[in-house]
Amino acid sequence: MNRPRLDSPNPIVLAEIQLGSGYKNDVRTVGRKQFALRNMQVKVLVLISLGLLSLAAGQQEHPxxxxxxxxxxxxxxxxxxxxxxxxxxxxxxxxxxxxxxxxxxxxxxxxxxxxxxxxxxxxxxxxxxxxxxxxxxxxxxxxxxxxxxxxxxxxxxxxxxxxxxxxxxxxxxxxxxxxxxxxxxxxxxxxxxxxxxxxxxxxxxxxxxxx
CATH class of the missing domain: 2.60.40.770 (Immunoglobulin-like)
Structure with missing residues:
Protein backbone atom coordinates (compact mmCIF):
# COMPACT_ATOMS: atom_id res chain seq x y z
CA MET A 1 0.00 0.00 0.00
CA ASN A 2 1.33 3.42 -0.92
CA ARG A 3 1.78 5.87 1.95
CA PRO A 4 -0.36 9.02 1.61
CA ARG A 5 1.59 12.20 0.78
CA LEU A 6 1.68 14.69 3.63
CA ASP A 7 2.96 17.64 1.62
CA SER A 8 0.67 19.84 -0.47
CA PRO A 9 0.83 19.31 -4.24
CA ASN A 10 2.40 21.93 -6.45
CA PRO A 11 -0.48 24.25 -7.48
CA ILE A 12 0.77 24.39 -11.06
CA VAL A 13 0.93 20.58 -11.31
CA LEU A 14 -2.53 20.29 -9.71
CA ALA A 15 -3.95 22.78 -12.19
CA GLU A 16 -2.43 20.81 -15.05
CA ILE A 17 -4.06 17.61 -13.77
CA GLN A 18 -7.46 19.26 -13.30
CA LEU A 19 -7.52 21.28 -16.51
CA GLY A 20 -5.66 18.93 -18.79
CA SER A 21 -2.41 19.18 -20.65
CA GLY A 22 -3.86 21.72 -23.08
CA TYR A 23 -3.69 24.35 -20.34
CA LYS A 24 -0.15 23.52 -19.23
CA ASN A 25 1.57 26.41 -20.97
CA ASP A 26 -1.02 28.96 -19.81
CA VAL A 27 -0.77 27.87 -16.18
CA ARG A 28 3.01 27.97 -16.18
CA THR A 29 2.94 31.42 -17.84
CA VAL A 30 0.62 32.77 -15.13
CA GLY A 31 2.90 31.34 -12.45
CA ARG A 32 5.95 33.02 -13.95
CA LYS A 33 4.11 36.36 -14.22
CA GLN A 34 3.03 36.19 -10.58
CA PHE A 35 6.60 35.44 -9.53
CA ALA A 36 7.94 38.33 -11.64
CA LEU A 37 5.35 40.69 -10.12
CA ARG A 38 6.30 39.70 -6.57
CA ASN A 39 9.98 40.09 -7.43
CA MET A 40 9.35 43.60 -8.79
CA GLN A 41 7.39 44.57 -5.67
CA VAL A 42 10.27 43.43 -3.47
CA LYS A 43 12.76 45.47 -5.53
CA VAL A 44 10.58 48.60 -5.24
CA LEU A 45 10.32 48.19 -1.46
CA VAL A 46 14.09 47.76 -1.21
CA LEU A 47 14.72 50.93 -3.25
CA ILE A 48 12.27 52.93 -1.12
CA SER A 49 13.90 51.65 2.06
CA LEU A 50 17.37 52.57 0.80
CA GLY A 51 16.16 56.06 -0.10
CA LEU A 52 14.67 56.57 3.37
CA LEU A 53 17.85 55.30 5.00
CA SER A 54 19.94 57.70 2.90
CA LEU A 55 17.68 60.61 3.87
CA ALA A 56 17.88 59.71 7.56
CA ALA A 57 21.66 59.33 7.40
CA GLY A 58 22.03 62.70 5.67
CA GLN A 59 19.89 64.43 8.29
CA GLN A 60 21.90 62.87 11.12
CA GLU A 61 25.20 63.93 9.55
CA HIS A 62 24.00 67.52 9.11
CA PRO A 63 21.49 68.54 11.81
Whole structure:
Protein backbone atom coordinates (compact mmCIF):
# COMPACT_ATOMS: atom_id res chain seq x y z
CA MET A 1 0.00 0.00 0.00
CA ASN A 2 1.33 3.42 -0.92
CA ARG A 3 1.78 5.87 1.95
CA PRO A 4 -0.36 9.02 1.61
CA ARG A 5 1.59 12.20 0.78
CA LEU A 6 1.68 14.69 3.63
CA ASP A 7 2.96 17.64 1.62
CA SER A 8 0.67 19.84 -0.47
CA PRO A 9 0.83 19.31 -4.24
CA ASN A 10 2.40 21.93 -6.45
CA PRO A 11 -0.48 24.25 -7.48
CA ILE A 12 0.77 24.39 -11.06
CA VAL A 13 0.93 20.58 -11.31
CA LEU A 14 -2.53 20.29 -9.71
CA ALA A 15 -3.95 22.78 -12.19
CA GLU A 16 -2.43 20.81 -15.05
CA ILE A 17 -4.06 17.61 -13.77
CA GLN A 18 -7.46 19.26 -13.30
CA LEU A 19 -7.52 21.28 -16.51
CA GLY A 20 -5.66 18.93 -18.79
CA SER A 21 -2.41 19.18 -20.65
CA GLY A 22 -3.86 21.72 -23.08
CA TYR A 23 -3.69 24.35 -20.34
CA LYS A 24 -0.15 23.52 -19.23
CA ASN A 25 1.57 26.41 -20.97
CA ASP A 26 -1.02 28.96 -19.81
CA VAL A 27 -0.77 27.87 -16.18
CA ARG A 28 3.01 27.97 -16.18
CA THR A 29 2.94 31.42 -17.84
CA VAL A 30 0.62 32.77 -15.13
CA GLY A 31 2.90 31.34 -12.45
CA ARG A 32 5.95 33.02 -13.95
CA LYS A 33 4.11 36.36 -14.22
CA GLN A 34 3.03 36.19 -10.58
CA PHE A 35 6.60 35.44 -9.53
CA ALA A 36 7.94 38.33 -11.64
CA LEU A 37 5.35 40.69 -10.12
CA ARG A 38 6.30 39.70 -6.57
CA ASN A 39 9.98 40.09 -7.43
CA MET A 40 9.35 43.60 -8.79
CA GLN A 41 7.39 44.57 -5.67
CA VAL A 42 10.27 43.43 -3.47
CA LYS A 43 12.76 45.47 -5.53
CA VAL A 44 10.58 48.60 -5.24
CA LEU A 45 10.32 48.19 -1.46
CA VAL A 46 14.09 47.76 -1.21
CA LEU A 47 14.72 50.93 -3.25
CA ILE A 48 12.27 52.93 -1.12
CA SER A 49 13.90 51.65 2.06
CA LEU A 50 17.37 52.57 0.80
CA GLY A 51 16.16 56.06 -0.10
CA LEU A 52 14.67 56.57 3.37
CA LEU A 53 17.85 55.30 5.00
CA SER A 54 19.94 57.70 2.90
CA LEU A 55 17.68 60.61 3.87
CA ALA A 56 17.88 59.71 7.56
CA ALA A 57 21.66 59.33 7.40
CA GLY A 58 22.03 62.70 5.67
CA GLN A 59 19.89 64.43 8.29
CA GLN A 60 21.90 62.87 11.12
CA GLU A 61 25.20 63.93 9.55
CA HIS A 62 24.00 67.52 9.11
CA PRO A 63 21.49 68.54 11.81
CA UNK A 64 18.89 71.24 11.26
CA UNK A 65 20.02 74.86 11.26
CA UNK A 66 18.01 77.58 12.99
CA UNK A 67 16.97 79.94 10.19
CA UNK A 68 14.45 82.78 10.11
CA UNK A 69 11.29 83.41 8.13
CA UNK A 70 11.23 85.92 5.30
CA UNK A 71 9.03 88.98 5.56
CA UNK A 72 5.35 88.69 4.73
CA UNK A 73 3.66 85.32 4.34
CA UNK A 74 6.24 83.65 2.12
CA UNK A 75 6.28 79.83 2.48
CA UNK A 76 8.87 78.61 4.98
CA UNK A 77 10.95 75.44 4.41
CA UNK A 78 10.23 72.26 6.33
CA UNK A 79 13.89 72.20 7.38
CA UNK A 80 17.21 73.76 6.40
CA UNK A 81 20.59 72.16 7.06
CA UNK A 82 23.58 74.44 6.57
CA UNK A 83 26.58 72.14 6.58
CA UNK A 84 28.76 72.62 9.67
CA UNK A 85 26.39 75.17 11.17
CA UNK A 86 23.54 74.65 13.63
CA UNK A 87 23.14 78.10 15.17
CA UNK A 88 23.77 81.17 12.97
CA UNK A 89 25.63 83.30 12.29
CA UNK A 90 27.34 80.61 10.23
CA UNK A 91 31.06 81.04 9.69
CA UNK A 92 31.78 80.66 5.98
CA UNK A 93 35.20 80.79 4.39
CA UNK A 94 35.58 83.27 1.56
CA UNK A 95 36.25 81.63 -1.80
CA UNK A 96 34.60 78.31 -0.87
CA UNK A 97 31.22 76.75 -1.63
CA UNK A 98 28.75 76.45 1.23
CA UNK A 99 26.24 73.60 1.11
CA UNK A 100 22.60 74.16 2.08
CA UNK A 101 20.10 71.29 2.17
CA UNK A 102 16.60 72.72 1.90
CA UNK A 103 13.54 70.55 2.55
CA UNK A 104 10.32 72.12 1.32
CA UNK A 105 6.80 71.26 0.15
CA UNK A 106 4.90 72.68 -2.80
CA UNK A 107 1.20 73.48 -3.12
CA UNK A 108 0.95 73.63 -6.92
CA UNK A 109 2.15 71.96 -10.10
CA UNK A 110 5.73 73.12 -10.69
CA UNK A 111 7.84 72.55 -13.78
CA UNK A 112 10.77 74.84 -12.99
CA UNK A 113 12.41 76.37 -9.92
CA UNK A 114 15.20 78.93 -9.68
CA UNK A 115 17.22 79.98 -6.64
CA UNK A 116 17.56 83.69 -5.95
CA UNK A 117 19.70 85.28 -3.23
CA UNK A 118 19.64 88.74 -1.66
CA UNK A 119 22.43 89.92 0.63
CA UNK A 120 22.06 92.64 3.24
CA UNK A 121 25.15 94.28 4.74
CA UNK A 122 25.42 97.00 7.38
CA UNK A 123 21.74 96.41 8.04
CA UNK A 124 20.64 98.75 5.25
CA UNK A 125 22.30 97.79 1.95
CA UNK A 126 20.46 94.97 0.16
CA UNK A 127 21.66 93.74 -3.22
CA UNK A 128 20.91 90.66 -5.34
CA UNK A 129 23.68 88.07 -5.46
CA UNK A 130 24.02 86.70 -8.97
CA UNK A 131 24.34 82.93 -9.26
CA UNK A 132 25.60 80.86 -12.21
CA UNK A 133 22.72 79.28 -14.13
CA UNK A 134 23.68 75.73 -13.16
CA UNK A 135 23.83 76.71 -9.48
CA UNK A 136 20.52 78.58 -9.57
CA UNK A 137 18.69 75.67 -11.23
CA UNK A 138 16.82 73.74 -8.53
CA UNK A 139 15.35 70.77 -10.42
CA UNK A 140 18.69 69.15 -11.41
CA UNK A 141 19.85 69.42 -7.79
CA UNK A 142 16.92 67.73 -6.07
CA UNK A 143 18.03 64.85 -3.86
CA UNK A 144 17.00 61.25 -3.18
CA UNK A 145 15.62 60.56 -6.63
CA UNK A 146 13.21 63.51 -6.77
CA UNK A 147 12.74 65.34 -10.06
CA UNK A 148 10.55 67.94 -11.74
CA UNK A 149 7.71 68.39 -12.39
CA UNK A 150 6.56 68.57 -8.79
CA UNK A 151 2.95 68.02 -7.79
CA UNK A 152 0.82 69.66 -5.06
CA UNK A 153 1.64 68.43 -1.51
CA UNK A 154 4.93 66.88 -2.71
CA UNK A 155 7.90 67.52 -0.42
CA UNK A 156 11.49 67.31 -1.64
CA UNK A 157 15.06 68.02 -0.57
CA UNK A 158 17.24 70.41 -2.55
CA UNK A 159 21.03 70.70 -2.33
CA UNK A 160 22.07 74.32 -2.87
CA UNK A 161 25.80 74.85 -3.44
CA UNK A 162 26.30 78.52 -2.57
CA UNK A 163 29.56 79.99 -3.94
CA UNK A 164 31.05 82.53 -1.52
CA UNK A 165 32.95 84.75 -3.91
CA UNK A 166 33.12 88.52 -3.63
CA UNK A 167 31.50 88.91 -0.24
CA UNK A 168 33.46 91.27 2.02
CA UNK A 169 34.81 89.73 5.20
CA UNK A 170 31.94 90.99 7.32
CA UNK A 171 28.60 89.78 8.62
CA UNK A 172 25.91 89.33 5.97
CA UNK A 173 22.23 88.50 6.17
CA UNK A 174 21.25 86.39 3.19
CA UNK A 175 17.72 85.73 1.99
CA UNK A 176 17.40 82.60 -0.12
CA UNK A 177 14.19 81.97 -2.02
CA UNK A 178 13.05 79.61 -4.76
CA UNK A 179 10.76 80.93 -7.49
CA UNK A 180 8.75 78.80 -9.89
CA UNK A 181 7.86 79.13 -13.58
CA UNK A 182 5.18 81.71 -12.70
CA UNK A 183 7.66 83.81 -10.70
CA UNK A 184 5.89 82.80 -7.48
CA UNK A 185 7.91 81.98 -4.36
CA UNK A 186 7.86 78.29 -3.44
CA UNK A 187 9.90 78.72 -0.25
CA UNK A 188 12.04 81.37 1.43
CA UNK A 189 14.26 81.76 4.49
CA UNK A 190 16.87 84.08 6.00
CA UNK A 191 20.24 83.00 7.38
CA UNK A 192 22.93 85.12 9.02
CA UNK A 193 26.50 84.37 7.99
CA UNK A 194 29.92 85.77 8.82
CA UNK A 195 32.56 85.57 6.13
CA UNK A 196 36.10 84.71 7.21
CA UNK A 197 39.43 84.50 5.41
CA UNK A 198 40.55 81.06 4.37
CA UNK A 199 44.32 81.59 4.55
CA UNK A 200 44.66 80.15 8.03
CA UNK A 201 44.17 83.41 9.84
CA UNK A 202 40.40 83.12 10.03
CA UNK A 203 40.06 86.88 10.37
CA UNK A 204 36.52 87.59 11.54
CA UNK A 205 34.68 90.89 11.48
CA UNK A 206 31.93 91.02 14.12
CA UNK A 207 28.93 93.24 13.42
CA UNK A 208 26.00 93.74 15.79
CA UNK A 209 23.40 94.57 13.13
CA UNK A 210 22.74 90.88 12.44
CA UNK A 211 20.82 90.49 15.71
Missing amino acids: ATTVKKCSGSKPFPLEVRVHNCVTPPCLIVKGTTQKFEIDFAVDKYITQLTTLVKATTLGIITVPYELPADVAAVCPNLQYGAYCPLYPTEDVSYLFSFPIGEYPEIGVKIEIYLVDQDNEIATCFVCDIKVVKGNGGNTLYELDYLN
